[in-house]
Amino acid sequence: MIDFSLLKLIPAEESHREFSYRVKKAAMGEYITRKWGWDEAVQRDFHAREWPDRRPRVILYDNEPIGTMYISENEERIEIGQFYILPEYQNKGIGSYLLKGVLEKADRAGLVTRLTYMHINPAASLYERQGFKPVRSDDTFCFTERKPGGAV
Numbered sequence: 001m002i003d004f005s006l007l008k009l010i011p012a013e014e015s016h017r018e019f020s021y022r023v024k025k026a027a028m029g030e031y032i033t034r035k036w037g038w039d040e041a042v043q044r045d046f047h048a049r050e051w052p053d054r055r056p057r058v059i060l061y062d063n064e065p066i067g068t069m070y071i072s073e074n075e076e077r078i079e080i081g082q083f084y085i086l087p088e089y090q091n092k093g094i095g096s097y098l099l100k101g102v103l104e105k106a107d108r109a110g111l112v113t114r115l116t117y118m119h120i121n122p123a124a125s126l127y128e129r130q131g132f133k134p135v136r137s138d139d140t141f142c143f144t145e146r147k148p149g150g151a152v
Helices: 014-036 040-050 094-109 122-127
Strands: 007-011 056-059 066-074 077-084 112-118 131-136 141-148
Touching: 007 094, 007 112, 014 040, 014 056, 014 066, 014 077, 014 112, 040 141, 056 094, 066 094, 094 122, 112 122
Parallel strands: 077 112
Antiparallel strands: 007 056, 056 066, 066 077, 112 141, 131 141
């Protein structure tokens, strides 16, 4: 059973770069492989280019890194990305707990929350339960928004 009081989000430091890559590979590798195939060099290059401007926060459980979550906030919206949790910690309520915290903040501030996910990602049901609605879609991704309070 998860003790949610042991969860923390901390800013990623340079020392978290490799963990950030490994958690993405563990959480999303199967889906990326199904869609495009997994090319280690391409994925590492993509990660290296994204890291300086989209450095995620690290999810800690009992001070051990178990995932990442990118959160970008401005006066109009909050964007969530790189929301990856190691497989052994998935389906334990951690994603729901962390997502609810961000959404409560968005609701208090009256901000729209945006999130993009791959269609084949089973976490889609979590996002739908939290009030995210598709605003557009392509062959690979669903681009969603959640209005303050989860309103449509």
